[in-house]
Amino acid sequence: MDSTPHGAAVTAAGFGVKGPRGWAFRNIDFTAGPGSLIAVQGPSGSGRTCLLLALTGRMKSAAGTAEVGGLPLPKKKAAVRSVTALAHVPGVAELDxxxxxxxxxxxxxxxxxxxxxxxxxxxxxxxxxxxxxxxxxxxxxxxxxxxxxxxxxxxxxxxxxxxxxxxxxxxxxxxxxxxPRLLAVDDTDLKLSDGERDAAWKMLHGLAAAGTTVLAVCSEPPEGDEDVVLVRTGNRPEPTVPEGAPGDSTATTAHDESKDSEESETGKTGKGSQGEPSAPVGTGSADSAPVKTPADDGNDDEEGAADALAETGRA
Incomplete structure (x- = not known):
């Protein structure tokens, strides 16, 4: 094969896909040049396949921007599909x-x-x-x-x-x-032995070295491989708010405490610093409202990923 890079450069900034019940993935940021090997790592249900489908023009994004070979997504999805190919994607591109x-x-x-x-x-x-x-x-x-x-x-x-x-x-x-200028491979290391996994990554490295940009979904990327552009899906921390800025808990503590004490005397339901009710209407008192934890956010992401895949015919 010609060793001259002909692959597509891939960039993403704040990129995300949302399903009916939540985000499949969000806040994806990375830059990869032509002929790069991009490893998408994350737990099952974290939107890895959705990211693969979105970056190849098979799924519409809901947030942020992305480009494949200079073609913006989702505006040029059809053009992106024409320069990309899928491999080993269950329910979309699989062997009979x-x-x-x-x-x-x-x-x-x-x-x-x-x-x-x-x-x-x-x-x-x-x-x-x-x-x-x-x-x-x-x-x-x-x-x-x-x-x-x-x-x-x-x-x-x-x-x-x-x-x-x-x-x-x-x-x-x-x-x-x-x-294709971009080859997207799903479940690269699924149920492979250590030796088979090494052989698979060697193959993908060879393709990238020959010029084709490779996007590979995996559970574990090669260790210590500096030539791999690593992209992680799953829960990401929310942006930190500068101290004293609107939304900072330390800036509103005194106000909230005085407000809570007044409302406790009148029997009113308290509200958070953003003015959102602490309990949904009709669910009872604030004490009985369910508390959302980081684990709940993970479940929402998994549901969003499942819903987004369902729209493409994959459940």
Whole structure:
């Protein structure tokens, strides 16, 4: 492959996606140049897949800004989709266990030739088109590190008979056939052994070194790897308020204490420093109102991520 970087630069500032019941993720900030390896780390339900789908134009953002190859999101979602590809995304871009490796490759090459090429390419003789398709497939397989001769039945091996790492390589190879500037891989290290995980990251490093920007969702990124741009999803601390500024608890303590003492004599329900009722209307006294904890925020994020995925057909 050409070692000249042709990948897409990716930037995000305050980026977030919100579902009907809460945020899938929010406050994502990072900058990655062309040919970078970006690792998205976070616990299950923290919006990792939603971030992957949003940055590839498959899911609409609700906050902040992001750009892929200079294309702003969500304004240019269609254009972003045309320069990105998905691999190993359950429910969106996954392998059919009933098909063989060869059937997957032929189908993807046919689609690429029919819809991904130029009109001039379609007008070439059939023999030339077949040779070009074989070249694309061979190049993608080499980049993904999938050796067909090592498979139990070669190209006729069924997907259900592949090892996990082999299935990951095949999924990546299929995505590479389209020549994307940004390759997004979900669940990169799911249920892989330590050796398989190292091999998977070596493959992704190779793709990035060859010029393709790689966005990989993982549970554990490579340790001590300075070449990886690390992005974390999950709960993030709220911005700190300068002392004495509006909203600072120390600036309103005396006022709140006097107000609480007055209201305790009159029997009124107290309010917080932002004027929000401490108990919802119709739920009883303030003492009986549920207290929201950091754990509750995490649950809201998980529900938001599930809802956002449900809108794309993934639950």
């Amino acid at each position: 266990p009933a098909l063989t490796v060869g059937e997957h490759l032929r189908e993807r090459a046919l689609l690429q030739g029919r819809f991904g090429g130029s009109l001039r390419a379609l007008l070439k003789p059939r023999r030339e088109r077949r040779a070009a398709a074989r070249a694309l497939v061979d190049t993608a397989l080499t980049a993904a590190g999938l050796d067909l001769e090592s498979l139990p039945k070669g190209i006729r091996t069924s997907v259900r008979d592949l090892e996990r790492l082999e299935a990951l390589r095949l999924s990546v190879a299929l995505a590479l056939i389209g020549g």
